[in-house]
Amino acid sequence: MKTRFSRRSVLTKLGGAIAGLFTLSAARAAKAAVQKVLASSGAPKDYDATKHKWLMCIDVNRCIGCGLCAEACKKENGVPEGPYFRTWIERYVILKPEPGSGQTRGETLVDSPDGGMHGFPALTVPTDKIEHSFFVPKLCNLCKYSPCVQVCPVGASFDAPDGAVLVDPKYCIGCGFCIQACPYGCRFLSPVTHTAEKCTLCYHRITRGLKPACVEVCPGQARIFGDLMTAGPDDPIRKFYENNRVQVLKPHLGTEPRVLYAGLDKEVR
Amino acid sequence: MPRFKLPPQILCLVLLTLAIVGSYLTARAFLKPTSFGELGWYRANALVELRSRTPVYAGKQACDECHSDVLQKLGKFEHKNLSCEACHGPCREHGDNPEVLPVKLTGNFCLRCHEANPSRPAWFKQIVSKEHYSGQCVECHLPHQPSQTP
Numbered sequence: 390m391k392t393r394f395s396r397r398s399v400l401t402k403l404g405g406a407i408a409g410l411f412t413l414s415a416a417r418a419a420k421a422a423v424q425k426v427l428a429s430s431g432a433p434k435d436y437d438a439t440k441h442k443w444l445m446c447i448d449v450n451r452c453i454g455c456g457l458c459a460e461a462c463k464k465e466n467g468v469p470e471g472p473y474f475r476t477w478i479e480r481y482v483i484l485k486p487e488p489g490s491g492q493t494r495g496e497t498l499v500d501s502p503d504g505g506m507h508g509f510p511a512l513t514v515p516t517d518k519i520e521h522s523f524f525v526p527k528l529c530n531l532c533k534y535s536p537c538v539q540v541c542p543v544g545a546s547f548d549a550p551d552g553a554v555l556v557d558p559k560y561c562i563g564c565g566f567c568i569q570a571c572p573y574g575c576r577f578l579s580p581v582t583h584t585a586e587k588c589t590l591c592y593h594r595i596t597r598g599l600k601p602a603c604v605e606v607c608p609g610q611a612r613i614f615g616d617l618m619t620a621g622p623d624d625p626i627r628k629f630y631e632n633n634r635v636q637v638l639k640p641h642l643g644t645e646p647r648v649l650y651a652g653l654d655k656e657v658r
Numbered sequence: 659m660p661r662f663k664l665p666p667q668i669l670c671l672v673l674l675t676l677a678i679v680g681s682y683l684t685a686r687a688f689l690k691p692t693s694f695g696e697l698g699w700y701r702a703n704a705l706v707e708l709r710s711r712t713p714v715y716a717g718k719q720a721c722d723e724c725h726s727d728v729l730q731k732l733g734k735f736e737h738k739n740l741s742c743e744a745c746h747g748p749c750r751e752h753g754d755n756p757e758v759l760p761v762k763l764t765g766n767f768c769l770r771c772h773e774a775n776p777s778r779p780a781w782f783k784q785i786v787s788k789e790h791y792s793g794q795c796v797e798c799h800l801p802h803q804p805s806q807t808p
Contacts (some may be wrong), residue, residue: 455769461743511775522776560700593708596709605717610739
């Protein structure tokens with residue numbers, strides 16, 4: 390009987406397959422190296438994400454509601470026109486209780502016209518009916534246990550080692566799960582790229598030693614930004630901790646945000 | 659004693675499994691981004707790509723390189739903690755090419771912060787512009803030295 394496979398032909402084919410596998414892995418290694426170089430052109434070289442831990446603190450008593458932060462964020466990050474914000478300001482107006490109502494306080498009104506980026510119009514409520522009124526800047530809460538990262542089906546949302554929660558725009562499929570998952574409403578689907586977008590803590594700025602754009606322009610020093618790994622005893626971050634009792638938003642959700650607020654009211658969600 | 663012979667159906671199953679696993683591994687080798695999994699369940703190159711963007715706001719330190727005289731003056735007055743770009747707008751382009759000028763400020767830009775508003779904290783200086791003066795703020799106040807008059 391004539392064999393279909395000779396020893397010689399089998400060995401040749403086997404050798405070819407092994408050589409092919411080696412070529413494939415070599416080509417892969419070369420591709421990885423090329424991609425690394427291509428990706429890092431223009432990026433600051435001496436940044437090691439594992440040697441930083443970024444933190445944002447917000448002093449509500451120092452926010453004057455000018456909206457420069459929301460405006461600067463849009464300009465810095467090219468956020469699309471319209472109701473899309475990576476950071477924004479909310480105005481809280483807590484009214485006095487009706488006399489004899491037995492309530493501690495009256496209705497709470499919240500507004501954020503255009504994210505506050507053009508300032509706030511005068512209140513329509515008469516001043517003598519207001520018990521408290523204040524501004525609260527909002528942004529990504531940099532959760533330690535981020536719901537948005539947990540629900541991402543493709544690994545496009547991730548916790549960077551330096552504490553930033555980021556979106557990989559090349560990998561995001563725009564399913565919007567993360568937008569539903571975020572308890573703080575900090576994400577949106579970009580009408581331009583059709584991918585999820587959010588505050589990156591101005592990742593291209595902080596890795597160059599600059600402050601995030603919102604912190605840079607804040608005239609009242611309501612936003613304090615720093616690096617827990619390198620902060621000395623006189624660092625504004627440490628001073629903020631020492632001088633304030635801090636709170637986070639929605640602590641009952643267990644997300645452990647690393648955006649800390651001082652001077653918050655219970656009505657702020 | 660008869661020699662053991664692998665039943666053909668088992669051989670078929672083994673070959674089929676090998677083919678499926680093999681094609682999966684090949685497809686994975688081609689489709690998986692090279693840096694995926696380096697730092698976690700994501701593409702590590704995304705970190706590098708995200709930080710390769712050019713900033714739009716230059717930062718106060720960059721302004722200090724050419725305008726240190728203005729900054730020194732500013733440092734003695736109430737506006738000392740303000741960043742230049744808070745009022746003058748993004749200036750990185752101006753830093754790269756001084757001929758590109760930052761946005762011109764209008765005389766009443768001050769009101770964006772200083773117009774009286776019950777939501778603003780009490781420590782912050784505010785005025786009711788209608789009762790205060792009908793002209794331009796800069797007629798009486800120097801923005802870099804707010805407590806001095808021109």
